[in-house]
Amino acid sequence: MSGSLHVYYGPEILLYDFGPGHPFNQRRVKLSVELMDACELFQANGNTLRPIQQGTRADALLFHEPGYLDFLADASITGEGVLDHGDTPAFPGCLDAALWGVGASLGALDAVMTGEGHAFSPGGGWHHGYRDHASGFCILNDGAIALAAARQRYGIQRALYLDIDVHHGDGVFYGYYGDGWLLDIDFHQDGRTLFPGKGFAEEVGTGEATGTKLNIPLLPGAGDDAALLAWREVAVPAIRAFRPELIVMQCGADAHAGDPLAMLEWSLGAYTEIIASVHALAHEVADGRLLLLGGGGYNPANVCLIWPAIAHAVGDVSLPDRVPDHWRKSFEDAYGRRAPERFSEPPTSATRPLQAAARCVDDLRRLSPLIGQG
Template sequence: MRTALIYSDKYLEHNPGLGHPERPERLKAIVSGLKRFNLWNTQEIKVVEPYPAKLEDIKLVHDPEYISLVEKLSAMERPIDGDTPAKKNTFELALLAAGGAITAGNLVMSGGAKNAFALVRPPGHHACRSHGGGFCYFNNIAIMIERLKLDFKLKRIFVLDFDAHHGNGTQEIFYADPSVLYMSLHQHPLTLYPGTGFPDEIGEGEGIGLKVNVPMEPGSGDIEYWAAMKEIFIPLCEKFKPDFFAVSAGFDAHFDDPLTGLHLSTKAYGWLASAVIEQAEKWCGGKAVFLLEGGYDLEALASGAVYVVRAMQGEKFTPPEEKTRLKVIEEVKKALAEKWSL
C-alpha cells in the first residue's frame, strides 16, 4: 500500500446546521470524486477506519480547561463562537477527527503506508491552545505532530498550510517550537479571517525564523503560488532537512470558492502536492501526511482532492512556466534573514 485514505462515515454526522459552509456534503463530494477516478480501495490506495484520539492526546496540545469547555458546550449544544456551533456529538466527532490524523501519522511512520490523506471533519487549523473558532474545535495536525514526536522521536517536522485562511491555531501552538517549521500560503490577513499571518510573524524564542507566512493579495493564483513554492518552500526544505511533512490541505484558494478571493486553478493542487511529495522523497523516504481543512465549492473541492491523491501516487504535475516577482516574497526573505539565507 502506497497511500492510506483515513475516512469514516461518522465524519458525515458532523452537521453544523442548515446553510453552514462546513457541511457533510463536502466529504461526500470528495469520496465520490475519488471513487470516480478509481482512487478508492485499490491495490495501492487503502481506505482505513480511524480510531478516536484519547484525552491524553488532546492534552498534548490543548489546555485541559478548554477541552472540558468543548465537552460541556457540546452537551449543551452551545456554540464555540458565531461560526463554530456545537451539537450533542461535536465533542465525540472532534476526537475522531484528531484520531484520524494520528491514525494517518502512525501508518506512515510505522511503514504501513508511504503517505496518507486524512479525510477528516471537523477541520482543525484555527484551533488554538485555549480556544477554537473558524469551524475548528481541536487542532488535528498539531495533535498528530505532538503524538508522533513522542512515539517516533521526530526532530524536524515541516508543516505546509495552503488553506486560503491562515492557520492561526497551528502557528500559535508551535510559535516557540524549534522542531516545527510552519509555512503558510494564505489570502492577505487584512482581507480574510482570521486576520493573522503577516510576514513579520516569524516565531519567538527558539522558534524564531521557523514560522513563515506568505500572504497573497486577492486575485493571486498559480503564478504567485508557484513563485512562493520555488523561492521559499523548496529552499527551506533544503536547509531544514525535515524528517516528516504534514500538510494542512485546504481547497478554498480555488477560483470558484465562495468564501475567498484567490484564483488557484484545480490543477494547482496537483503540483502543490507534487512539490511536497518530491521533497518528502528527497529528505525522509516520502513520509508525508495531508489533512483536510477547508474548501467550500463542492466540485473544486472534490477535483482538488483527486489531484492531491494522484500526486501522492507518484503522478507528476507541471507548475506554471510564467515567472513573477512578488513584493511579499522579498518581505518574507527579509523577515527570515537572521535565520535563513534564501
C-alpha cells in the same frame, strides 16, 4: 517507505455537523473519497481506504488545555450556544464528533510513521483551533495534535507543517510559534482582507524558533503565478535547508477560483504543481513521511476536484480527463447543482498580486536564514 497512499475516512466524519445552512459541510469529504474510488485510486499501487477510530481525551490533551476539553464536554451535553465568537456553534455530541476527526488524523500519522506509506485524512485539517478555544469552525486542532504526537510518541526532532488553505492556519502557527523543531510555512490570503486577520510576513517565530515560521500572505486575485513564485523561491529552499523528518500538509481547497468565502483564484494546476513538489521533497528529505490533511473549501465542486487530484498524485495513479458520469450524478443529487466534468482548467494570473508576492519573497529572504540555504 512504501509509495502507497492510505486514505482514512469513515461515515463518522459526517457527525461533525453544525446544521443546515452552515458553510462547513462534511458531505464534500464523502463525495471526494467516492470520486477517488470511482477513479480507481484504491485499485492500484497498494493504495487503500481505511476505517477510522475515535480519538481520546488523552490524544486531545497532547495540544489542548484540560479546562477547554471540560468546557466542550459540557457543551456537548446541552448542544446550545457557540464555542467561539459566533462562527462555531455547539451541537449535541460536538466533542465526540471532533474526536473522530482527531482519530482519523492520528491513524493516518501512525501509518506514515510505521512506514506503511503516505496517508491522507481528508476530514481533518482543523487549523484554527487553539489550545484553549475554538475558532473558525474548528473545535479541536487535529493537525496540531498530530504534530505533538509525532514528537512525543515517535521522537520526531524536525517537522514541517505546510498549510495552503486560503485562511491563515493560526491555531497551529501561534500554537508552536516559539518551537524551533517545527518549520511552519503558511500560504493564505492577506489577513488584511480575510479571516482570521492574521499571518503577516514579519512574524517569523521567536527565540530559538526565529526564522522557522514563514507566512506567505497573497493579495486577493493572486492566481497561480504568485502562489508558485512564492512556492519555488521561499518554500522549497526553506524545506531543503531545514530537512524535516516528517511533512504534515493541510490541503485546504478554498484558494481555488470560485470559492464563495475567499478570492485567491488558484487553478487546479497550482495545487497539482505544489503537491507534486511536496511529494518529491518528502522522499528527498523526510524518507517519504508525508501526512496530508483536508481543510477548508466551500465550493464543493472545487473540493471534489482538488482532493482527488492530490490523492492520485501522491498515490501515483493517473486521473482520467473526464469525471465519471455515475459520480457526477451522485454529486448532483447531493447538491442540486451541476457537477464538474473534467480534471483540467486553464491557469490563472494577475500582475499586481504577482508583484506583491515578489516583495513578500524578498522580505522573507531578509527575515529567515533558511531561505537561500536550500
